Amino acid sequence: xxxxxxxxxxYWAAIFTSRLVADRAGYDQTARRMLELARSxxxxxxxxxxxxxxxxxxxxxxxxxxIRRWKEHAEHAAARREGRDRWYxxxxxxxxxxxxxARSGGKERDR
Amino acid sequence: xxxxxxxxxxYWAAIFTSRLVADRAGYDQTARRMLELARSxxxxxxxxxxxxxxxxxxxxxxxxxxIRRWKEHAEHAAARREGRDRWYxxxxxxxxxxxxxARSGGKERDR
Numbered sequence: 001x002x003x004x005x006x007x008x009x010x011y012w013a014a015i016f017t018s019r020l021v022a023d024r025a026g027y028d029q030t031a032r033r034m035l036e037l038a039r040s041x042x043x044x045x046x047x048x049x050x051x052x053x054x055x056x057x058x059x060x061x062x063x064x065x066x067i068r069r070w071k072e073h074a075e076h077a078a079a080r081r082e083g084r085d086r087w088y089x090x091x092x093x094x095x096x097x098x099x100x101x102a103r104s105g106g107k108e109r110d111r
Numbered sequence: 112x113x114x115x116x117x118x119x120x121x122y123w124a125a126i127f128t129s130r131l132v133a134d135r136a137g138y139d140q141t142a143r144r145m146l147e148l149a150r151s152x153x154x155x156x157x158x159x160x161x162x163x164x165x166x167x168x169x170x171x172x173x174x175x176x177x178i179r180r181w182k183e184h185a186e187h188a189a190a191r192r193e194g195r196d197r198w199y200x201x202x203x204x205x206x207x208x209x210x211x212x213a214r215s216g217g218k219e220r221d222r
Contacts (some may be wrong), residue, residue: 001165003128003203013207015124015169017114017159048128050161054112058126058167084215091215092114096124096207104195104202 004046004060009098011045012061014070018083018091019054027087030079041070060098067095115157115171120209122156123172125181129194129202130165138198141190152181171209178206 020027038044038059043066049057061067070076084091131138149155149170154177160168172178181187195202 001163003130003165003201006203006205009205013124013126013205015126015209017169019114048165048167050163050165050167052112052161052163054114054159054161056159056161056167056169058128058169088215090114092117093213094117094120094124094209095211096209098126098205098207100206102204104199 001049003103004048004058006045006060006098006101009101011098012064012067013096013098014059014061014067015094015096016057016059016091017054017093019089020087021089024087027083030082034076034079037073037075038070041073042066043069064095112160114214115159115169117156117171117209117212120212122209123175123178124207124209125170125172125178126205126207127168127170127202128165128204130200131198132200135198138194141193145187145190148184148186149181152184153177154180175206175208 035047035049038047043062045060045062047057047059049055059070061070146158146160149158154173156171156173158168158170160166170181172181
């Protein structure tokens, strides 16, 4: 996975952090499906994900409204319920407004 | 590593995403030292980190001023230069204001 090529700030980020239980049967398939579904949503700008002991997925969105719609997407809401019931030992979800971005080979892009 | 126990929003997040070059000699030691140094800075609230192909480190801060001071810390600035010169094939750094947080076992905490 590559760092996401997001546009100039401001835009929004949803930072989802989690630890999984030992029995993660079915988790990878649902996680892949949710990534695929997120990519097709209006306002989706990109996603970055990595997991060691802790998993971090940051998805980027045009505005708060895009995040709200994604949160309310029926298949996504069902997957979150299944995740809370079956796979997540611990999680955080943070909604943020991205104000500044710097990147390799580029200059800093302020809001 | 555990999900960070951050306070009620608003607070700030620095999302650092990177891919490393093949020869990462010295990288792990410097990365560990920077985590240790960050934890001792004023305004530091927590950090979450994971790396597969892509590495994501999210550090949380009380306010923008805390992030600015950390950015200007001399040892940190030198480590960033070394990182750009030696270890990073590609990177992004995003500065964000966290507006909302939800967590396992808790209710949503709005700004």
